[in-house]
Amino acid sequence: MQLNTISRFGSTGLVVVTDMGRMGLYLLQIIQGCFRVPFRFSELMRQLNFIGVGSLVVIFFTAASTGMVLGLQGYYSLHKFGAEGMLGSAVSLTLIMELGPVLTALMVTGRAGSAMCAELGIMRISEQIDALDCMAVDPFRYLISPKLLAAFISVPLLTVLFDVVGIAGGYVAGVQLMGVNPGSFFDGMQRSVTNHDIMLGTVKSFVFAVLIVWICSGRGFFVHQIKGAGFGARSVSKVTTQAVVLSSISILVFDYLLTAILI
């Protein structure tokens, strides 16, 4: 009985270590793939369109709603202390340093990350990735690296869009609806937001971009090797759910770590 428990513990440990090792190597290979020829420019454009342009609407609405809620909540909290003038500063700092990068990354994970995982999972179970291997075409360079580059370019840009729309939402709620002075809103924002704050948000968005592609594409790419995932279409659906959960948790954990390190 005791031996069985130890054996199960050891076996789970081995699976975790193997999985981590595989994913570590995978990250290296997809980064290397970005620098290998021939470069797939048209695929990069397609992915930029899918990850970047395709996410514009969801990012716009999430940012507008978040900014407006922040404006309202911020107003009610600050009003208690007679500090409504700090609203611009509170909204912009919260968005630029935390909510912008995190919510953008979570939205991109839900929209593009899940699609990425399912696409690669289906390619794996229908032997399309094996076919690439057999043609001596590097599947990392061919399939994943354009996705990584596209996310690396578009996630920070989407974050900037989130910040701008969010601040505009905060302005509408705080200034237009609640009557905060527009001058103090912008003055507070200008005085409190530093280059360092913007840098922190930008670094986060780059890191999240890599995390999304690494985890979501990796789960789909290795769907056949994931213990307990099962087989066929069910394995793809299971692994896609897993990828979205894992990617979202990683974004939240890395958000804390990066804030703790860089602030």
Next chain:
Amino acid sequence: MNDISIEFKEVAKAFVRDNGSRQVILDNVSFSIPAGKTTVIAGGSGQGKSVTLKLILGLMQEDSGHIFVGGDEITGIRGSKLKELRTRFGVLFQGSALFDSMTVFENVALPLKERTKKTDSEIKKQVLSSLEQLELLGHENKFPAQLSGGMKKRAGLARALQLKPEIMLFDEPTTGLDPVMTQEIYQLFAKTQEQIGYTSVIVSHDIPKVFNLADQVIVLHNGEVEAFPSPEAIQWSSKPHIRKFVKTTMGEIYQSHLVEQ
């Protein structure tokens, strides 16, 4: 040219099941596949036919033993050497493995785009000529989902042959095809082999039809390998499991013929 194209020496492969038990697929097997000929690998389900193909391609690693391709040992090779090895192979997968988001033309052109320095017009000319040869002209702008089973196989064959491989591996090439289409596909294999001169390895359970193509037959059973120099020779085997295999796959008529002999 080396007379032996592929050689297995004492190769063993086993899988560990979820419950911890070992399933032996290949138990120290040795056999060789002659160059320029057709070898059929036969055997029941789960006997290791597809594993054998994956070992040859380096998609899977053997537990022990040595595998040689054209005289070069491929055991444990990785990276650029593995890539170089794969340039010698063409593979037709069981489900054709066409890229479902690409058209037939894009599928067939992919190896040329990725692995050669040919211009777009040269690629177009070569691909269209291959498609014409395999009677797929007019279907080049269709997606795999719009093709019949036989057309998918032909498109997969066209893609696999673009780089004129030294060895062609066919994994259950006629699964899901009707008898007429099966016959057409076999004729295409023979025709393209005559043109290119590749070594053909066919994993199939389409017995005895596939034997029409075979120069050599390898039977996998319970981790062991039995090689026969011709499809006829398999019928003379006295081993009970081979006799059972012949009886199940070819029927009584062949056994009656044996008895007469």
